Amino acid sequence: MSRRDRSWLLPASVLLAIVLGLLPLPALLQPLRPYWLALVVAYWVIERPDRAGLGLAFACGLLADLAFGSLMGEQALRLVVMAFILQRFRARLRFFPPWQQALSIGGLLLNDRIIDAILNIALGLPPVPRLAWLAPVVAMLLWPPVFWLLDAMRLGNWRRG
Structure with missing residues:
Protein backbone atom coordinates (compact mmCIF):
# COMPACT_ATOMS: atom_id res chain seq x y z
CA MET A 1 0.00 0.00 0.00
CA SER A 2 1.51 3.34 -1.00
CA ARG A 3 1.18 6.62 0.84
CA ARG A 4 -1.38 7.78 -1.70
CA ASP A 5 -3.59 4.88 -0.75
CA ARG A 6 -3.72 6.17 2.82
CA GLN A 30 -16.26 14.39 31.86
CA PRO A 31 -14.00 17.37 32.74
CA LEU A 32 -10.92 15.16 32.31
CA ARG A 33 -11.78 14.24 28.72
CA PRO A 34 -8.78 14.91 26.51
CA TYR A 35 -9.25 17.17 23.52
CA TRP A 36 -8.94 14.33 21.00
CA LEU A 37 -9.43 16.59 18.00
CA ALA A 38 -6.54 18.81 19.08
CA LEU A 39 -4.29 15.76 19.39
CA VAL A 40 -5.20 14.57 15.90
CA VAL A 41 -4.86 18.02 14.32
CA ALA A 42 -1.51 18.48 16.11
CA TYR A 43 -0.25 15.19 14.69
CA TRP A 44 -1.18 16.11 11.13
CA VAL A 45 0.22 19.66 11.38
CA ILE A 46 3.53 18.28 12.66
CA GLU A 47 3.84 15.32 10.30
CA ARG A 48 2.09 16.45 7.11
CA PRO A 49 2.27 20.25 6.83
CA ASP A 50 1.56 19.93 3.10
CA ARG A 51 -1.93 18.55 3.90
CA ALA A 52 -2.64 20.06 7.31
CA GLY A 53 -2.42 23.63 8.43
CA LEU A 54 -4.59 26.52 9.49
CA GLY A 55 -7.29 25.63 6.96
CA LEU A 56 -7.62 22.08 8.26
CA ALA A 57 -7.65 23.34 11.85
CA PHE A 58 -10.39 25.84 11.02
CA ALA A 59 -12.51 23.30 9.13
CA CYS A 60 -12.12 20.69 11.90
CA GLY A 61 -13.03 23.32 14.47
CA LEU A 62 -16.21 24.28 12.61
CA LEU A 63 -17.13 20.63 12.23
CA ALA A 64 -16.54 20.10 15.95
CA ASP A 65 -18.61 23.19 16.80
CA LEU A 66 -21.49 21.67 14.85
CA ALA A 67 -21.02 18.22 16.36
CA PHE A 68 -20.63 19.37 19.97
CA GLY A 69 -23.18 22.16 19.82
CA SER A 70 -20.68 24.77 20.96
CA LEU A 71 -20.60 28.40 19.93
CA MET A 72 -19.90 28.53 16.19
CA GLY A 73 -16.25 29.33 15.67
CA GLU A 74 -15.11 28.68 19.25
CA GLN A 75 -13.27 25.43 18.59
CA ALA A 76 -12.20 26.71 15.19
CA LEU A 77 -10.45 29.63 16.91
CA ARG A 78 -8.86 27.37 19.51
CA LEU A 79 -7.57 24.89 16.90
CA VAL A 80 -6.27 27.63 14.59
CA VAL A 81 -4.29 29.19 17.45
CA MET A 82 -2.82 25.77 18.28
CA ALA A 83 -2.02 25.02 14.62
CA PHE A 84 -0.37 28.42 14.17
CA ILE A 85 1.93 27.83 17.15
CA LEU A 86 2.68 24.30 15.95
CA GLN A 87 3.55 25.53 12.46
CA ARG A 88 5.89 28.09 13.97
CA PHE A 89 7.81 25.48 15.98
CA ARG A 90 7.26 22.44 13.77
CA ALA A 91 10.88 22.13 12.64
CA ARG A 92 12.06 21.89 16.24
CA LEU A 93 9.26 19.64 17.47
CA ARG A 94 9.68 17.02 14.75
CA PHE A 95 13.10 16.03 15.97
CA PHE A 96 12.03 15.29 19.54
CA PRO A 97 10.77 11.83 20.42
CA PRO A 98 7.02 11.68 21.12
CA TRP A 99 7.45 11.50 24.89
CA GLN A 100 9.31 14.84 24.76
CA GLN A 101 6.84 16.30 22.26
CA ALA A 102 4.18 15.49 24.84
CA LEU A 103 5.44 18.33 27.04
CA SER A 104 4.93 20.82 24.21
CA ILE A 105 1.51 19.36 23.42
CA GLY A 106 0.60 19.67 27.10
CA GLY A 107 1.62 23.34 27.03
CA LEU A 108 -0.41 23.93 23.87
CA LEU A 109 -3.45 22.27 25.40
CA LEU A 110 -3.04 24.33 28.58
CA ASN A 111 -2.99 27.39 26.32
CA ASP A 112 -6.16 26.05 24.69
CA ARG A 113 -7.79 25.70 28.11
CA ILE A 114 -6.86 29.32 28.91
CA ILE A 115 -8.41 30.50 25.64
CA ASP A 116 -11.54 28.48 26.47
CA ALA A 117 -11.72 30.06 29.93
CA ILE A 118 -11.29 33.57 28.49
CA LEU A 119 -14.05 32.93 25.94
CA ASN A 120 -16.36 31.66 28.68
CA ILE A 121 -15.72 34.76 30.79
CA ALA A 122 -16.14 37.11 27.81
CA LEU A 123 -19.42 35.49 26.79
CA GLY A 124 -20.80 35.26 30.31
CA LEU A 125 -20.85 31.46 30.26
CA PRO A 126 -20.19 29.33 33.35
CA PRO A 127 -16.49 29.10 34.17
CA VAL A 128 -14.43 26.10 33.15
CA PRO A 129 -14.70 23.45 35.92
CA ARG A 130 -11.60 23.19 38.09
CA LEU A 131 -11.10 19.55 37.23
CA ALA A 132 -11.02 20.48 33.52
CA TRP A 133 -7.63 22.08 34.05
CA LEU A 134 -6.23 18.55 34.37
CA ALA A 135 -7.47 17.54 30.90
CA PRO A 136 -4.27 18.86 29.22
CA VAL A 137 -2.26 16.54 31.48
CA VAL A 138 -4.40 13.57 30.43
CA ALA A 139 -3.96 14.52 26.77
CA MET A 140 -0.22 15.00 27.29
CA LEU A 141 0.00 11.44 28.63
CA LEU A 142 -2.00 10.18 25.64
CA TRP A 143 0.15 11.98 23.05
CA PRO A 144 2.84 9.26 22.64
CA PRO A 145 0.37 6.40 21.96
CA VAL A 146 -1.76 8.59 19.67
CA PHE A 147 1.37 9.71 17.81
CA TRP A 148 2.73 6.17 17.45
CA LEU A 149 -0.61 4.78 16.29
CA LEU A 150 -1.20 7.49 13.68
CA ASP A 151 2.43 7.33 12.55
CA ALA A 152 2.31 3.55 12.16
CA MET A 153 -0.89 3.76 10.15
CA ARG A 154 0.39 6.64 8.00
CA LEU A 155 3.64 4.86 7.22
CA GLY A 156 2.05 1.43 6.81
CA ASN A 157 3.92 -0.12 9.75
CA TRP A 158 0.82 -1.16 11.65
CA ARG A 159 0.41 -4.57 10.01
CA ARG A 160 2.41 -7.54 11.16
CA GLY A 161 3.25 -10.52 9.06
Missing part, protein backbone atom coordinates in the same frame (compact mmCIF):
# COMPACT_ATOMS: atom_id res chain seq x y z
CA SER A 7 -5.33 9.50 1.97
CA TRP A 8 -8.38 8.30 3.91
CA LEU A 9 -6.43 8.35 7.17
CA LEU A 10 -6.58 12.10 7.81
CA PRO A 11 -10.38 12.45 7.48
CA ALA A 12 -10.95 9.14 9.27
CA SER A 13 -8.77 10.20 12.20
CA VAL A 14 -10.59 13.55 12.44
CA LEU A 15 -13.97 11.82 12.46
CA LEU A 16 -12.80 9.30 15.05
CA ALA A 17 -11.53 12.16 17.25
CA ILE A 18 -14.93 13.85 17.03
CA VAL A 19 -16.69 10.59 17.89
CA LEU A 20 -14.35 10.09 20.88
CA GLY A 21 -15.24 13.61 21.98
CA LEU A 22 -18.95 12.79 21.79
CA LEU A 23 -18.84 9.48 23.66
CA PRO A 24 -20.58 9.75 27.02
CA LEU A 25 -18.45 9.63 30.14
CA PRO A 26 -19.45 9.52 33.80
CA ALA A 27 -20.04 13.03 35.16
CA LEU A 28 -16.93 12.85 37.33
CA LEU A 29 -14.66 12.01 34.37
Whole structure:
Protein backbone atom coordinates (compact mmCIF):
# COMPACT_ATOMS: atom_id res chain seq x y z
CA MET A 1 0.00 0.00 0.00
CA SER A 2 1.51 3.34 -1.00
CA ARG A 3 1.18 6.62 0.84
CA ARG A 4 -1.38 7.78 -1.70
CA ASP A 5 -3.59 4.88 -0.75
CA ARG A 6 -3.72 6.17 2.82
CA SER A 7 -5.33 9.50 1.97
CA TRP A 8 -8.38 8.30 3.91
CA LEU A 9 -6.43 8.35 7.17
CA LEU A 10 -6.58 12.10 7.81
CA PRO A 11 -10.38 12.45 7.48
CA ALA A 12 -10.95 9.14 9.27
CA SER A 13 -8.77 10.20 12.20
CA VAL A 14 -10.59 13.55 12.44
CA LEU A 15 -13.97 11.82 12.46
CA LEU A 16 -12.80 9.30 15.05
CA ALA A 17 -11.53 12.16 17.25
CA ILE A 18 -14.93 13.85 17.03
CA VAL A 19 -16.69 10.59 17.89
CA LEU A 20 -14.35 10.09 20.88
CA GLY A 21 -15.24 13.61 21.98
CA LEU A 22 -18.95 12.79 21.79
CA LEU A 23 -18.84 9.48 23.66
CA PRO A 24 -20.58 9.75 27.02
CA LEU A 25 -18.45 9.63 30.14
CA PRO A 26 -19.45 9.52 33.80
CA ALA A 27 -20.04 13.03 35.16
CA LEU A 28 -16.93 12.85 37.33
CA LEU A 29 -14.66 12.01 34.37
CA GLN A 30 -16.26 14.39 31.86
CA PRO A 31 -14.00 17.37 32.74
CA LEU A 32 -10.92 15.16 32.31
CA ARG A 33 -11.78 14.24 28.72
CA PRO A 34 -8.78 14.91 26.51
CA TYR A 35 -9.25 17.17 23.52
CA TRP A 36 -8.94 14.33 21.00
CA LEU A 37 -9.43 16.59 18.00
CA ALA A 38 -6.54 18.81 19.08
CA LEU A 39 -4.29 15.76 19.39
CA VAL A 40 -5.20 14.57 15.90
CA VAL A 41 -4.86 18.02 14.32
CA ALA A 42 -1.51 18.48 16.11
CA TYR A 43 -0.25 15.19 14.69
CA TRP A 44 -1.18 16.11 11.13
CA VAL A 45 0.22 19.66 11.38
CA ILE A 46 3.53 18.28 12.66
CA GLU A 47 3.84 15.32 10.30
CA ARG A 48 2.09 16.45 7.11
CA PRO A 49 2.27 20.25 6.83
CA ASP A 50 1.56 19.93 3.10
CA ARG A 51 -1.93 18.55 3.90
CA ALA A 52 -2.64 20.06 7.31
CA GLY A 53 -2.42 23.63 8.43
CA LEU A 54 -4.59 26.52 9.49
CA GLY A 55 -7.29 25.63 6.96
CA LEU A 56 -7.62 22.08 8.26
CA ALA A 57 -7.65 23.34 11.85
CA PHE A 58 -10.39 25.84 11.02
CA ALA A 59 -12.51 23.30 9.13
CA CYS A 60 -12.12 20.69 11.90
CA GLY A 61 -13.03 23.32 14.47
CA LEU A 62 -16.21 24.28 12.61
CA LEU A 63 -17.13 20.63 12.23
CA ALA A 64 -16.54 20.10 15.95
CA ASP A 65 -18.61 23.19 16.80
CA LEU A 66 -21.49 21.67 14.85
CA ALA A 67 -21.02 18.22 16.36
CA PHE A 68 -20.63 19.37 19.97
CA GLY A 69 -23.18 22.16 19.82
CA SER A 70 -20.68 24.77 20.96
CA LEU A 71 -20.60 28.40 19.93
CA MET A 72 -19.90 28.53 16.19
CA GLY A 73 -16.25 29.33 15.67
CA GLU A 74 -15.11 28.68 19.25
CA GLN A 75 -13.27 25.43 18.59
CA ALA A 76 -12.20 26.71 15.19
CA LEU A 77 -10.45 29.63 16.91
CA ARG A 78 -8.86 27.37 19.51
CA LEU A 79 -7.57 24.89 16.90
CA VAL A 80 -6.27 27.63 14.59
CA VAL A 81 -4.29 29.19 17.45
CA MET A 82 -2.82 25.77 18.28
CA ALA A 83 -2.02 25.02 14.62
CA PHE A 84 -0.37 28.42 14.17
CA ILE A 85 1.93 27.83 17.15
CA LEU A 86 2.68 24.30 15.95
CA GLN A 87 3.55 25.53 12.46
CA ARG A 88 5.89 28.09 13.97
CA PHE A 89 7.81 25.48 15.98
CA ARG A 90 7.26 22.44 13.77
CA ALA A 91 10.88 22.13 12.64
CA ARG A 92 12.06 21.89 16.24
CA LEU A 93 9.26 19.64 17.47
CA ARG A 94 9.68 17.02 14.75
CA PHE A 95 13.10 16.03 15.97
CA PHE A 96 12.03 15.29 19.54
CA PRO A 97 10.77 11.83 20.42
CA PRO A 98 7.02 11.68 21.12
CA TRP A 99 7.45 11.50 24.89
CA GLN A 100 9.31 14.84 24.76
CA GLN A 101 6.84 16.30 22.26
CA ALA A 102 4.18 15.49 24.84
CA LEU A 103 5.44 18.33 27.04
CA SER A 104 4.93 20.82 24.21
CA ILE A 105 1.51 19.36 23.42
CA GLY A 106 0.60 19.67 27.10
CA GLY A 107 1.62 23.34 27.03
CA LEU A 108 -0.41 23.93 23.87
CA LEU A 109 -3.45 22.27 25.40
CA LEU A 110 -3.04 24.33 28.58
CA ASN A 111 -2.99 27.39 26.32
CA ASP A 112 -6.16 26.05 24.69
CA ARG A 113 -7.79 25.70 28.11
CA ILE A 114 -6.86 29.32 28.91
CA ILE A 115 -8.41 30.50 25.64
CA ASP A 116 -11.54 28.48 26.47
CA ALA A 117 -11.72 30.06 29.93
CA ILE A 118 -11.29 33.57 28.49
CA LEU A 119 -14.05 32.93 25.94
CA ASN A 120 -16.36 31.66 28.68
CA ILE A 121 -15.72 34.76 30.79
CA ALA A 122 -16.14 37.11 27.81
CA LEU A 123 -19.42 35.49 26.79
CA GLY A 124 -20.80 35.26 30.31
CA LEU A 125 -20.85 31.46 30.26
CA PRO A 126 -20.19 29.33 33.35
CA PRO A 127 -16.49 29.10 34.17
CA VAL A 128 -14.43 26.10 33.15
CA PRO A 129 -14.70 23.45 35.92
CA ARG A 130 -11.60 23.19 38.09
CA LEU A 131 -11.10 19.55 37.23
CA ALA A 132 -11.02 20.48 33.52
CA TRP A 133 -7.63 22.08 34.05
CA LEU A 134 -6.23 18.55 34.37
CA ALA A 135 -7.47 17.54 30.90
CA PRO A 136 -4.27 18.86 29.22
CA VAL A 137 -2.26 16.54 31.48
CA VAL A 138 -4.40 13.57 30.43
CA ALA A 139 -3.96 14.52 26.77
CA MET A 140 -0.22 15.00 27.29
CA LEU A 141 0.00 11.44 28.63
CA LEU A 142 -2.00 10.18 25.64
CA TRP A 143 0.15 11.98 23.05
CA PRO A 144 2.84 9.26 22.64
CA PRO A 145 0.37 6.40 21.96
CA VAL A 146 -1.76 8.59 19.67
CA PHE A 147 1.37 9.71 17.81
CA TRP A 148 2.73 6.17 17.45
CA LEU A 149 -0.61 4.78 16.29
CA LEU A 150 -1.20 7.49 13.68
CA ASP A 151 2.43 7.33 12.55
CA ALA A 152 2.31 3.55 12.16
CA MET A 153 -0.89 3.76 10.15
CA ARG A 154 0.39 6.64 8.00
CA LEU A 155 3.64 4.86 7.22
CA GLY A 156 2.05 1.43 6.81
CA ASN A 157 3.92 -0.12 9.75
CA TRP A 158 0.82 -1.16 11.65
CA ARG A 159 0.41 -4.57 10.01
CA ARG A 160 2.41 -7.54 11.16
CA GLY A 161 3.25 -10.52 9.06
